[in-house]
Amino acid sequence: MGSTNSTLSKIPNVEELVQETGFTPAHIVRLYDRFEALDKEKTGHLRPQDFGAINRLAINPIGDRIIGAFFSPGQETVDFHSFVRILAHFRPADKKRPKDPSMPEPVNSRTSKLKFAFQLYDQDKDGKISRAELLQVLRSMLEMQVTEEQLESIADRTIQEADLDTDDAISFEEFRKSLEKVNIDHKMSIRFLR
Amino acid sequence: GKLDCVLSYSDDFKHRSIVYSFPDAENSNLPVFTMNYARIQVPFEVTLWVLLASFAKIGFHVYHKITFWVPESCLLISIGLMVGAIMHSVHEEPPAVLSYNVFFLFMLPPIVLESGYFIPTRPFFENVGTVLWFAVVGTLWNSIGIGMSLYAVCQIEAFEVQDINLQENMLFAAIISAVDPVAVLSVFEDVSVNEQLYIVVFGECLFNDAVTVVLYNMFNFVAEMPEVEPVDVFLGVARFFVVGLGGMGFGVIFGFVASFTTRFTSNVREIEPLFIFMYSYLAYLVAELFSISSIMAIVTCALTMKYYVEENVSQRSCTTIRHVVKMLGTISETLIFFFLGVVTITTEHEWNWGYIMFTLLLALVWRGLGVLVLTQIINPFRTIPFNFKDQFILGYGGLRGAISFALVFTLPDSIGRKKLFVTTTICMIMFTVFIQGISIRPLIEFINVRRTNRNLETINVEIHSRLIEHTIAGVEDLCGQWSHYYWKDKFLKFNNRILRKILIRDNRAESSIVALYKKLELQNAMEILDTVSGDINAGSSIVSLQYVYPLSHSSACFLSLSLSLSRSLSLACSLSLACSLSLSFSLSLLLAFSLSLSLSLSLSLSVSFCGLVTLSVSLSLCPPGCLSYTSFHIVHPSSLTHYPFNLNRSDGYLRNPEGFGLGSIYQG
Numbered sequence: 001m002g003s004t005n006s007t008l009s010k011i012p013n014v015e016e017l018v019q020e021t022g023f024t025p026a027h028i029v030r031l032y033d034r035f036e037a038l039d040k041e042k043t044g045h046l047r048p049q050d051f052g053a054i055n056r057l058a059i060n061p062i063g064d065r066i067i068g069a070f071f072s073p074g075q076e077t078v079d080f081h082s083f084v085r086i087l088a089h090f091r092p093a094d095k096k097r098p099k100d101p102s103m104p105e106p107v108n109s110r111t112s113k114l115k116f117a118f119q120l121y122d123q124d125k126d127g128k129i130s131r132a133e134l135l136q137v138l139r140s141m142l143e144m145q146v147t148e149e150q151l152e153s154i155a156d157r158t159i160q161e162a163d164l165d166t167d168d169a170i171s172f173e174e175f176r177k178s179l180e181k182v183n184i185d186h187k188m189s190i191r192f193l194r
Numbered sequence: 195g196k197l198d199c200v201l202s203y204s205d206d207f208k209h210r211s212i213v214y215s216f217p218d219a220e221n222s223n224l225p226v227f228t229m230n231y232a233r234i235q236v237p238f239e240v241t242l243w244v245l246l247a248s249f250a251k252i253g254f255h256v257y258h259k260i261t262f263w264v265p266e267s268c269l270l271i272s273i274g275l276m277v278g279a280i281m282h283s284v285h286e287e288p289p290a291v292l293s294y295n296v297f298f299l300f301m302l303p304p305i306v307l308e309s310g311y312f313i314p315t316r317p318f319f320e321n322v323g324t325v326l327w328f329a330v331v332g333t334l335w336n337s338i339g340i341g342m343s344l345y346a347v348c349q350i351e352a353f354e355v356q357d358i359n360l361q362e363n364m365l366f367a368a369i370i371s372a373v374d375p376v377a378v379l380s381v382f383e384d385v386s387v388n389e390q391l392y393i394v395v396f397g398e399c400l401f402n403d404a405v406t407v408v409l410y411n412m413f414n415f416v417a418e419m420p421e422v423e424p425v426d427v428f429l430g431v432a433r434f435f436v437v438g439l440g441g442m443g444f445g446v447i448f449g450f451v452a453s454f455t456t457r458f459t460s461n462v463r464e465i466e467p468l469f470i471f472m473y474s475y476l477a478y479l480v481a482e483l484f485s486i487s488s489i490m491a492i493v494t495c496a497l498t499m500k501y502y503v504e505e506n507v508s509q510r511s512c513t514t515i516r517h518v519v520k521m522l523g524t525i526s527e528t529l530i531f532f533f534l535g536v537v538t539i540t541t542e543h544e545w546n547w548g549y550i551m552f553t554l555l556l557a558l559v560w561r562g563l564g565v566l567v568l569t570q571i572i573n574p575f576r577t578i579p580f581n582f583k584d585q586f587i588l589g590y591g592g593l594r595g596a597i598s599f600a601l602v603f604t605l606p607d608s609i610g611r612k613k614l615f616v617t618t619t620i621c622m623i624m625f626t627v628f629i630q631g632i633s634i635r636p637l638i639e640f641i642n643v644r645r646t647n648r649n650l651e652t653i654n655v656e657i658h659s660r661l662i663e664h665t666i667a668g669v670e671d672l673c674g675q676w677s678h679y680y681w682k683d684k685f686l687k688f689n690n691r692i693l694r695k696i697l698i699r700d701n702r703a704e705s706s707i708v709a710l711y712k713k714l715e716l717q718n719a720m721e722i723l724d725t726v727s728g729d730i731n732a733g734s735s736i737v738s739l740q741y742v743y744p745l746s747h748s749s750a751c752f753l754s755l756s757l758s759l760s761r762s763l764s765l766a767c768s769l770s771l772a773c774s775l776s777l778s779f780s781l782s783l784l785l786a787f788s789l790s791l792s793l794s795l796s797l798s799l800s801v802s803f804c805g806l807v808t809l810s811v812s813l814s815l816c817p818p819g820c821l822s823y824t825s826f827h828i829v830h831p832s833s834l835t836h837y838p839f840n841l842n843r844s845d846g847y848l849r850n851p852e853g854f855g856l857g858s859i860y861q862g
Contacts, residue, residue, distance in 0.1 A: 005713040034674050060658045062661065066668040090669055092577065117662055140573070141660060144707055154653065154711050177653040184580050187662050190670060 007032055017081060021088035021107055027083065035080050045077035046070075061140045065120045073125070089116045092189040111176075111190045118175050128169035131155055239289060243526060247532040249305055265631045267380045267531045267595075271624070276558050282542060288536045292596065298488075301526050302597070303478045305376055306489050307471075308523025310496030311402055311516075317393045318497075319682070327398030328588075329574050332398065332564050333372055333405040337379040339560040341367030342440050344553065347432070353548030358611055361416050366615050368409035369559060369602050374595030375399040375489075376527055377623075381593060381631045388644040391584050403489035404438035410601060411485065441490030448477035448491070449498025453697040456506040460699065465520060466511035497533020502697040530596045537599075538620050544613035552616050554625055557594075565589035583643045590634060593626040594619075598815075656710045681827060 007029045010012055017028060036042075038050050051067040052058055060066065072087050091108040102194050105112055121129040121137055134155050141153065162170050162178040170178075231238075250273045254261050260269065281288055290296060318325070341364035349357045350365065358366075378399045412430045452473035459466050481491035504512050563590050573579040576582045580588070601621040605612050638645075667683055745808060 029671070034672075037674070044462075051672070054671055057668050060664055060668045060671070062664045065667055066665055066672075087673065088671065090666070117658065117665065120661060120665065137661065138657070141657075141664065142707060149707070154657075157711065157714075158653050158657060161652055178652065179323065180660055182655055182659065183578070184662075187659065188666065189577060190666060190673070191575075191577050 009151055011080065013081070017084055021084055022091060022094065023084065025090060029089065031084055032080065035083055043077075045079050046083065047077055060121060061143065062137065065123070065137075068123075069116065069120060089113055090188060090190045092191070093185045108189075110184050113184050114179065115172070117188070118172050121170075128167075128171050129175065130169045131159060134158060134170070211833060219271075241440050243289065243532075244529065247273075248525070250532065251528055258490060262384075263632065263635065265381045265384070267377060267628075268628050268631055270528060270531035271535040271538075271627065272612045274532040275538060276533075276535075278536035278539030283534065288353045288533065288540055292530070292533050292537050292600055292603060294600060295598040297596070298482070299479075301530055302376075302489075302524040303475060303492060304519075304522035305379075305530075306400065306478075306492050306495055307474050308519050309375055309379055309396070311500055311519050312392065313396065313493075313497060314389070315388050315497065315501070318397060321390060321397065324394050324400060324572055324576060328398040328565075328568060329401035330393060330405055332568055333402040333777075334409075335564045335568070336557075336560050337364070337368045337405075337409055337554075338365075339564070340371055340553070340556050340637035343556050343560070344549075347548070347556075350548070350565075351545065353547060355549050355611070355614070359810070361413060362609055362611070365410070365413035365605070365609075366618075368406060368413055369561075369615075370553070370594055370598050370619055370722035371596070372402050372598065373399040374593045374597050376530060376597070377593035377627055377631070379597030380527060380531075380589060381634060382591065384800045385635050385638055386645055387638060388584075390578055390645070391587060399489060400493050402435065404441060404487040406597075406601075407487050408434045408437050412649055414606070437486045438490065440484065441487035442494045442773070444486070445477050445491040445494025445496075446498050448473050448480075451695065452495070452499045453502035453506070456503050457697060457699045458586070459507065463508050463511060466507045467515045469758075470499065470515050471518070473499070488623050502694075505698050534596055534599060536622065540617060541620075543617040543620075544611070545617055546614055549614060549619050550621050557622065561592045562589045562815040583641050586641065587638060587643055589636070590630060590637065590803075593630055594623050595627065599623060651714070652712065653707070653714060655709055656707050660707055793800060
C-alpha cells in the first residue's frame with residue numbers, strides 16, 4: 001500500500017479525478033502505471049506515436065480511430081487526466097446511482113457510451129454519420145472480404161434501415177434508436193474497470 | 195385360412211419349386227382377403243403411438259389459450275395418464291418406451307441434438323464459465339446435499355425407511371438432482387426471459403449430464419460394494435474429467451469430421467442432411483460405448499458442426515436439416531412426455547408419505563440454496579451480475595424430467611426399495627413439471643424479470659456491435675489487460691486462417707456483418723416466396739430489368755414503377771405510371787431477367803391514356819426461386835437500352851444459380 005500512496009501523491013488532482021470519473025484510487029494508480037509505461041520519454045504527455053507502439057492496437061481495424069478519440073480536436077498530446085477521462089467511458093454503469101437531473105450526465109452512462117461510439121464514426125464532427133463516413137468504417141472493418149460494390153450495398157442498406165428523416169445520414173438520435181434494444185452497458189464495459 | 199408357402203425340392207434335388215398349399219384343401223377356395231397382423235405388429239404399433247401423441251398435440255393447439263398458460267409437457271402427460279388408465283383397466287402392457295435402451299438410444303438423442311443445434315452460440319460462449327460452474331458444481335452440490343439430508347431423514351423411525359443405506363440414498367439423490375433438458379426446454383421455450391438467464395439454464399441442463407453420469411455410475415458401483423475406500427473418491431474425480439472432457443472431445447472430433455465430409459458433397463446434394471444426422475448419432479453412440487457423457491458429445495458435435503456445415507451445404511439441405519432436426523426433436527419430446535403419463539399408471543408403486551414429501555422439500559431447498567451460494571461466488575466474475583429475480587427463476591426453473599425416470603427404472607433390482615424410488619421420482623417429476631412448469635410463466639410476469647426481445651437482427655445492430663467489439667478490444671489492449679475478447683479474437687483468427695481453409699469448400703474469410711447482410715437479403719427474398727398457400731408470386735415489387743420492345747416507335751418515354759398487387763401464381767398486375775407523350779399502345783414482350791436466379795417471362799399490355807398515364811397489365815410466369823427487386827427506369831421506346839435506377843441491389847451475392855433452388859447463397 002505504501003507504493004500506492006506514493007504513486008497517488010504524484011498525480012495531481014486525484015480527488016477531482018475520482019469524483020469525476022468514479023474510478024477508485026486503486027484503479028487510478030493502475031492506470032497511471034500504464035500511462036507511465038506508454039510514456040517512454042517521460043514527458044507526462046502521450047503522443048499518437050506512443051499509442052502506435054502497442055502492437056495489437058496497431059492491427060485493430062479501427063485502431064487509429066480509437067487513438068484519435070483520445071485527442072481532443074486541435075490537441076496533439078494527451079495528459080493523464082484526459083487519458084483517464086476517456087477510459088472512464090468504459091466503466092460498467094453504477095446501478096445504484098440516483099437519477100439526479102441537475103447533475104451532469106456521468107461519463108459512463110448509456111448515452112455517453114453511445115456518444116463515444118458515434119464519434120468513432122463521425123470524424124468530421126458534424127453530428128451525422130454520412131454515407132462516406134460509414135463506408136470508411138465498413139471498409140476498414142471488412143478490409144479485403146468484399147468488393148467495393150458490396151460495401152456500398154451494405155452501406156445503403158444500413159442507412160436505409162436507420163435513417164428516419166431521410167437525409168441520407170444517421171444522426172445521433174437515429175443511431176441511438178437503432179440500438180435501443182441492445183444492452184450497451186454490457187457491450188461497452190470493461191470488467192476490470194469496475 | 196392362412197396361405198402356406200412351401201419350398202419344395204424335386205426328388206433329384208435339381209428342381210426347386212414353390213408350392214402354395216392350404217392346410218385344409220377340402221373345400222377352400224382362393225382367399226380373396228387375408229390378414230397377417232403378427233408380421234407388421236411392431237412398426238404398426240410404433241406408428242400408431244406416434245400418431246396418437248401427435249394428434250394430442252394438434253388437439254391442444256385448437257384452443258390457443260390452453261397452450262399459453264399450460265406448457266405442452268403437462269398436457270401431454272395428462273393425456274398419457276388417461277391412456278395409461280385405459281390400458282391398465284384392460285390389462286394391456288404399454289410398449290417399453292421408457293426402458294433404458296429404447297430411451298437412451300432412440301428417444302433422447304433427437305432432443306439433445308435439437309437443443310445443441312439451435313443453441314445461440316454467441317451468448318453461449320460468452321457465458322460458458324457460468325454455465326459450466328452451475329452445471330458441474332451445482333449438480334454436485336445438489337446431489338450431495340440431497341443425499342446426505344435424505345439419509346438423515348431416513349434415520350427417523352416414523353417413516354419406516356431405515357433400511358435405505360447411505361449409498362442408496364446418494365444414488366437416488368444423484369438421479370433426481372439433475373435438471374432435465376427435455377422438461378426445461380419445453381417450458382422455457384415460450385417464455386422469453388433475458389438472454390443471459392436463458393443461456394445459463396439452457397446450458398446447465400445440457401452440461402450437467404457429465405456429472406450425473408459419473409455420480410450415477412459411481413454410486414451404483416458403490417451401492418453394490420460393501421466398503422468405500424478413499425482411493426475411490428479420487429478415481430471418481432478422475433472419472434469425471436474423463437467423462438466430461440472425453441464427451442466434449444468426441445463431439446468436437448465428430449463435428450470436424452462431419453464438416454470435412456460436407457466439403458466434398460457438392461455432387462450428392464440429396465444426401466447431405468444424412469451426414470449431419472449420422473455423424474451426430476455416431477458421436478452419441480461412441481460416447482455411450484465408453485460410458486462417457488453422450489449428451490455432451492452430441493451437443494458439442496452439433497455446436498461445432500453447424501457453423502461449417504451450413505456454409506458447405508446447399509440452401510435446400512440447410513433448410514431440410516433444420517427442419518428435420520426440429521421435427522425429430524419434437525416427436526421425441528412428445529413421445530417422452532406422453533409415455534411418462536402412461537407408465538405412471540402402469541408401474542407398480544410404493545408410497546411412503548415421509549420419504550416422498552421430504553424429497554420434494556429437500557430438492558427445492560437445496561436447489562434454492564445452491565443457486566444463491568453459487569451466484570454469489572460467480573457474480574463478481576460476470577459483466578452482468580444476476581440479480582435476485584434472476585436467481586429466483588434460475589432456481590425455480592430447475593425441472594426434473596424423463597432422464598431421471600429412465601435412470602431410476604434401470605436401477606438394479608438388488609436395491610430393496612426400488613419401487614419407492616420409482617414412485618418418488620415420478621412424484622418429483624410430476625411436481626416440478628406441473629406445479630413449477632405452469633406457475634413459472636405468471637411468476638416471471640409477476641416479479642418482472644428482465645425480458646428479452648429476440649428480434650435484434652438488423653444490419654445496424656450488427657455493424658455497430660462489431661465496431662464496439664473492436665473498440666473494446668482496442669481499449670483493453672491500451673490498458674494492458676485482456677478478457678474474453680482476447681480469446682474470441684484469437685479463436686477467430688485461428689478459425690479464419692486454418693479451420694475454414696480445411697473445412698469449408700469455397701473459403702473466404704467472412705465477417706459477421708457480411709454474413710448477416712446476406713442472411714437478411716435472403717430472408718427478404720424468402721418472405722416474398724413464402725405465402726400461405728405456397729404460391730409463387732411476384733411479390734410486392736415486380737421484376738426489374740425490362741427490355742422493352744414497343745411496337746410503336748413513338749417517342750414515348752415512360753417511367754414505370756411497378757407494384758404487384760396480387761399474390762397469385764400467374765397474374766401479376768402491375769400498375770405502372772407512365773408519362774407518355776403520345777397515345778401509344780405498346781405490346782411489349784418483357785424478357786424479365788430477374789437478377790437472381792431464373793428467367794421469368796412476362797407479357798405486358800400497356801395502354802396509355804391521354805398521353806399521361808399508362809396502365810399496364812403484365813402476366814408473368816415466374817418459376818420458383820425468382821427474386822425480384824424494385825426498380826424504376828426511364829425507357830426510351832426507340833432505344834433498346836434502359837437506365838435502371840435500382841433501390842435494393844442484391845446482385846453480386848447471388849451467383850451460381852442452381853436451377854430452381856436458391857443455390858449456394860453463401861458463396862460469392
